[in-house]
Amino acid sequence: MCDSDYGICPYNKSHRIVLFRMPGHIIKCMRKYKGPPLIICKYNATHRMPAEQMEQHLEECADYQKFNAYENLQKALEARKSPQRA
Known part of the structure; x- marks a missing residue:
């Protein structure tokens, strides 16, 4: 490995x-x-750190970046759909 x-x-x-x-x-x-208590990352439960480091962690977290990329893709695809006709 x-x-x-x-x-x-x-x-x-x-x-x-x-x-x-x-x-x-x-x-x-x-x-x-x-x-000291460790806070759990919302995007990967195996990521744990002190509360004061969470904001910096989210800037570097690959899982957070993947989530944002997916959310942005979904918004772009939704905007491209043609209106439904009744």
Whole structure:
């Protein structure tokens, strides 16, 4: 596996996890976590960070960018549809 197949646990930076196992791992680590509360990204639940870093995260979040691209595409397609005739 290459490095892009791995992620870093938001609760313990020394944990390097295969991405498809990250959701289960996060649940286990979250139970043991004693640090400041982490906020969950609205676009990818495996992205967690302190509240003050969320705005910066959204600027860089690939899932947020994909969501916006999809929303913009849907709006463009809707605008191109011809009016329905009765």
